[in-house]
Amino acid sequence: MARPRQERAEQTRDAILNAAAEMFDEYGYAGASINRILERAGVTAGALYFHFKSKEALARAVMNAQSESIVPFLGSKGLQRLVDITLIWSFQLQRDPMLRAGVRLTGEQATFGLQDATPYQEWADIMTGILTESAENNELQAGVEPRELAEFVVEACTGMQMYASVVSGRQDLPDRAVRMWRLLLPGVAVPAVVARTEVNPLRVRLAATAPAQAAGATS
Amino acid sequence: MARPRQERAEQTRDAILNAAAEMFDEYGYAGASINRILERAGVTAGALYFHFKSKEALARAVMNAQSESIVPFLGSKGLQRLVDITLIWSFQLQRDPMLRAGVRLTGEQATFGLQDATPYQEWADIMTGILTESAENNELQAGVEPRELAEFVVEACTGMQMYASVVSGRQDLPDRAVRMWRLLLPGVAVPAVVARTEVNPLRVRLAATAPAQAAGATS
Numbered sequence: 001m002a003r004p005r006q007e008r009a010e011q012t013r014d015a016i017l018n019a020a021a022e023m024f025d026e027y028g029y030a031g032a033s034i035n036r037i038l039e040r041a042g043v044t045a046g047a048l049y050f051h052f053k054s055k056e057a058l059a060r061a062v063m064n065a066q067s068e069s070i071v072p073f074l075g076s077k078g079l080q081r082l083v084d085i086t087l088i089w090s091f092q093l094q095r096d097p098m099l100r101a102g103v104r105l106t107g108e109q110a111t112f113g114l115q116d117a118t119p120y121q122e123w124a125d126i127m128t129g130i131l132t133e134s135a136e137n138n139e140l141q142a143g144v145e146p147r148e149l150a151e152f153v154v155e156a157c158t159g160m161q162m163y164a165s166v167v168s169g170r171q172d173l174p175d176r177a178v179r180m181w182r183l184l185l186p187g188v189a190v191p192a193v194v195a196r197t198e199v200n201p202l203r204v205r206l207a208a209t210a211p212a213q214a215a216g217a218t219s
Numbered sequence: 220m221a222r223p224r225q226e227r228a229e230q231t232r233d234a235i236l237n238a239a240a241e242m243f244d245e246y247g248y249a250g251a252s253i254n255r256i257l258e259r260a261g262v263t264a265g266a267l268y269f270h271f272k273s274k275e276a277l278a279r280a281v282m283n284a285q286s287e288s289i290v291p292f293l294g295s296k297g298l299q300r301l302v303d304i305t306l307i308w309s310f311q312l313q314r315d316p317m318l319r320a321g322v323r324l325t326g327e328q329a330t331f332g333l334q335d336a337t338p339y340q341e342w343a344d345i346m347t348g349i350l351t352e353s354a355e356n357n358e359l360q361a362g363v364e365p366r367e368l369a370e371f372v373v374e375a376c377t378g379m380q381m382y383a384s385v386v387s388g389r390q391d392l393p394d395r396a397v398r399m400w401r402l403l404l405p406g407v408a409v410p411a412v413v414a415r416t417e418v419n420p421l422r423v424r425l426a427a428t429a430p431a432q433a434a435g436a437t438s
Contacts, residue, residue, distance in 0.1 A: 107327075107381065110323070117386045148402070155382045156371070158377070160378070162378070163336075165329075166336040184402065184403060
């Protein structure tokens, strides 16, 4: 009897989180109303407050769910994996409400009194792990520290989505991600890795649709 | 008689803009009150609305004043000038209310219904101009386009100040700017320029205090 109840609770939590993401994405923190989240999720206020003790807790959960929508779906390794993450992210950000809302709330958090570094640090941790493996496999140039490069990539991606958001409604975000790697790779990777790393949006446009297979197959 | 009146008008406009910057920096757009701006600037509502027709117009003016606090004070040229701009910016952002407010409003503009690319594009234009000169002087590697690199630097700086803001209240922003250049320069500049370009916060800590002389003297 315990399992179905737990499953139902998880489904309810997911429904609330998805509804909240849609509202935060569209209206920002201040504009998102708890009543409309309840309505969209089809749950009671009691159910919502059982899972999330406040609107702020809900916003934090959305902010911290960003990497879940991308990272599990990749088969590539090393620097190629890092490139793939940023390219898939650049496509997903155009259509995944959870990711869009997470990014929007992270950038606007000062407006609702939060100062939460977790979303940045979670991405930086994931990228540091990948780059540590890269370094062990001699993919990086001497003197390039995995943590430093990871934080810089997170910073650059954060800024490029903001820039792309105001100039093109994020339509040109994949081009900006490609450009980042064209400028950055030659200074951080050894020549053989620069030569073999694919920085092609088409590669991950497929992966973003049918993740595990596509990215795994080409890496 | 025309000149003193015009001077007085400019002083009033500056006083309003400075008071607005302080309020926007501290409280964001929604939290900044026109009454407190008037009080701090010591002007009447009539004077404010003579110069700025709305709170939004005031926010736009603050957003678009960012580069004025840095660019005129530099004597260096080419890539060194670009490096200097980002390093001075990384110090100024810790204490110049106009710059801080401009950056905050630019990032939060969606919360008050704006989508203004001007602040990003103004920086990108300035940096493109510098990098075009760099390219003419053979400072850049083949295939590095001034406009592309300029936009990428703007994106990276935008993201790094947000990251620095939540992890250190921007205290480590100069270190992050230095790190950007350590990672980026080898991939975009020719070796001789990588070798001679100074990426040292001490160089511009001086310039940020006594701009024209210091940065000019060392370039």
